[in-house]
Amino acid sequence: MSLLQVSHLSKAFGGVQALDDVSFELPAGQLLALIGPNGAGKSTCFNTINGQHKPDGGAVLLDGQDIAGLGPRRISRRGVGRTFQVSAAFHSMTVLENVQAALLSHHRKLGQLWRPAARYYRDEAMQLLQQVGMASQVERACGVLAYGDIKRVELAMALSSQPRLLLMDEPTAGMAAHERNELMALTRQLVSERGISVLFTEHSMDVVFAFADRIIVLARGRLIADGVAADIRRDAQVREVYFGSGSTFEDKPGEGEA
Numbered sequence: 040m041s042l043l044q045v046s047h048l049s050k051a052f053g054g055v056q057a058l059d060d061v062s063f064e065l066p067a068g069q070l071l072a073l074i075g076p077n078g079a080g081k082s083t084c085f086n087t088i089n090g091q092h093k094p095d096g097g098a099v100l101l102d103g104q105d106i107a108g109l110g111p112r113r114i115s116r117r118g119v120g121r122t123f124q125v126s127a128a129f130h131s132m133t134v135l136e137n138v139q140a141a142l143l144s145h146h147r148k149l150g151q152l153w154r155p156a157a158r159y160y161r162d163e164a165m166q167l168l169q170q171v172g173m174a175s176q177v178e179r180a181c182g183v184l185a186y187g188d189i190k191r192v193e194l195a196m197a198l199s200s201q202p203r204l205l206l207m208d209e210p211t212a213g214m215a216a217h218e219r220n221e222l223m224a225l226t227r228q229l230v231s232e233r234g235i236s237v238l239f240t241e242h243s244m245d246v247v248f249a250f251a252d253r254i255i256v257l258a259r260g261r262l263i264a265d266g267v268a269a270d271i272r273r274d275a276q277v278r279e280v281y282f283g284s285g286s287t288f289e290d291k292p293g294e295g296e297a
């Protein structure tokens with residue numbers, strides 16, 4: 040059984056059918072890209088899986104249990120984590136403190152005074168920072184870090200809740216090409232080492248084709264394709280919805296070897 044099974048999911052806003060009978064699966068240990076032109080329904084799909092929106096119909100099964108409409112906090116407790124496009128890290132706090140705060144929040148202890156937090160979860164935070172390659176920068180304030188490094192810290196923060204499923208909303212937005220590749224290579228490594236599943240949205244086709252195990256494509260709320268890079272590249276319907284967008288579907292040497 041797949042870790043995530045989305046089944047006949049629907050969500051409308053007024054007259055706009057943002058999700059229209061969407062079904063797909065995500066097995067454990069897979070990196071699945073969710074793509075589609077602007078307004079296709081990608082954010083709505085994310086927001087419905089993580090409980091920000093209540094679906095009008097359909098089911099979201101996590102390990103066989105329906106979590107649709109439960110609300111973000113309960114869904115997070117079931118093991119669904121999320122990273123955001125806007126920065127989740129406090130820039131005045133150090134790298135280590137940010138991850139400790141995320142761990143505290145996960146353990147529901149944020150109600151306590153901040154001062155003792157420095158003692159809490161130090162080892163756990165160090166371990167997570169080690170995993171994302173930030174062990175040498177733990178005492179630096181997040182505000183002085185390179186953008187790619189902030190994204191690594193945010194990844195460690197997202198992992199602090201020990202998610203089984205991680206939703207990543209355009210993880211590489213605003214990054215230079217080399218930073219993008221590094222972050223996605225790291226994500227891929229975490230997927231295989233921790234056995235978690237990742238669903239990510241992404242506008243860069245290069246990133247999608249190089250790193251995703253599988254790709255699903257939404258257009259006007261409907262799922263129009265589901266397959267590996269080679270299938271998606273030659274899918275006539277996918278090419279049609281992207282026509283004129285400037286996205287390229289041509290094969291590149293070295294793809295899939297990342």
Ligand SMILES: Nc1ncnc2c1ncn2[C@@H]1O[C@H](COP(=O)(O)OP(=O)(O)OP(=O)(O)O)[C@@H](O)[C@H]1O
Nearest residue numbers: 052055056057075076077078079080081082083084
């Ligand atoms: N809260 C909302 N209220 C009204 N309409 C909404 C709301 N959220 C999304 N929509 C509409 O639903 C459709 C799907 O939007 P959504 O943001 O999910 O697409 P998207 O694929 O994430 O787009 P983008 O790539 O531009 O971020 C759009 O027509 C959008 O205008």
